[in-house]
Amino acid sequence: MAETEGPKRIREAGRFTAPEAGKPHWVEHLRSAHFSVGTYSLAPGVPDDQSPHTEDEIYFITTGRGRLVTPSGEIWVAPGHTVYVPAGEPHTFVDITEDFAAVVVFAPPERDPG
Numbered sequence: 001m002a003e004t005e006g007p008k009r010i011r012e013a014g015r016f017t018a019p020e021a022g023k024p025h026w027v028e029h030l031r032s033a034h035f036s037v038g039t040y041s042l043a044p045g046v047p048d049d050q051s052p053h054t055e056d057e058i059y060f061i062t063t064g065r066g067r068l069v070t071p072s073g074e075i076w077v078a079p080g081h082t083v084y085v086p087a088g089e090p091h092t093f094v095d096i097t098e099d100f101a102a103v104v105v106f107a108p109p110e111r112d113p114g
Contacts, residue, residue, distance in 0.1 A: 014102070016064070016099045023049070024049065026041075033109070035105055035107040035108065037103060037106070039062075039102070039103055040059075041099070042101075043100070044096045044098060048096075050092060052087075053110065055087050055108055056085070058085075058105045060082050060104075063098075064098045064099050065078045065096070066100055068093055070091045
């Protein structure tokens with residue numbers, strides 16, 4: 001994970017990484033005092049087991065397709081889509097039809113990136 005000092009190109013951001021042992025793959029790329037950013041990857045058939053986060057999230061979908069489901073609604077997502085999930089809102093990606101990856105920005109920085 002890189003700290004922020006000057007501009008950075010995050011070369012691995014948004015690249016699909018095959019999940020291991022039937023779990024989603026998460027890697028944090030950068031953290032500052034105001035936000036953190038990483039890539040979240042899901043393969044078809046791998047359940048999205050996220051718990052609600054204490055931070056606002058923005059997902060930039062880079063590859064794959066699926067549905068984002070929350071108690072307040074659901075939307076189909078595909079490459080080029082950007083979606084927002086407010087802090088504390090339960091959410092999950094379902095109906096993943098191909099390898100799926102998203103750049104995720106947490107603000108403030110994610111408290112437990114593990």
